Amino acid sequence: MNKLREARKIKGLTLKEVAEDTGILENLIGKYEREEREPKKETWIKLSDYYCVPVAYLMGLPSGLVEYIDQLGYLNFEKLHEFIIQWAEDRNMIKPDRLTGLAQLAKVTEELGELSAGINKNDEDKVKDSLGDILVTLIILAQDLNLDLLDCLNSAYRVIQNRKGKTINGVFVKESDLHE
Structure with a gap:
């Protein structure tokens, strides 16, 4: 199955829903899925962002190549x-x-x-x-x-990792502040 169609089906979406959400014409998405037309680079990127998958996956590239491209293109x-x-x-x-x-x-x-x-x-x-x-x-x-921001983040995590408290109205309040 075409990876574009597969990604859409996995998400349980119709062509119309994808078209409305992405701004890509419904008939074009259908042509891409039937491999009657090749998306432009910008369209591949828009669809990969929309489906939350790598462009290489949507293009149907072999998994080894996808992993290689991810190593080159996706930065940690x-x-x-x-x-x-x-x-x-x-x-x-x-x-x-x-x-x-x-x-x-x-x-x-x-x-x-x-x-x-x-x-x-x-x-x-x-x-x-x-x-x-x-x-x-x-x-x-x-x-x-x-x-170093990474050191700062690491320090902050070490402080909060075992912190106890309560979430109130969507905001975490640490235990020591609950008793005041």
Whole structure:
């Protein structure tokens, strides 16, 4: 079975639903599934994002090749962290001192405002973009402050991993704050 059709069937979706959700014409999706027409690169990417599967999988590439492509094209957090730092250094953005740290903190705050707007407007694309931008600005801020964001995250997890408490209105409240 064509992987596009298979992905759609697994999700229990109709051609019409996929068309409405993605903005791709229903008859085009049908032609892609019947292999009467080849999607453009942007369409492959849009559909792989929509179905939450790698492009190589949707294209029906052999699993060994899919794994190889994933190793080349999908970056883990540590690798992305490294590339973002290099990107910022190449643009002379990282200058470890208090003043640039304050400037970068302002950028983090700006991105938080955009995230808030995206959530309030129920704009999933804006939320996704804002979360990514926040991570980028935090990585750069940590570098400005001579910290490693991964170390910070690891430290925070060690503090919370055994924390007890209660979720109230969707927010976790640690046990010590419940008794106040």
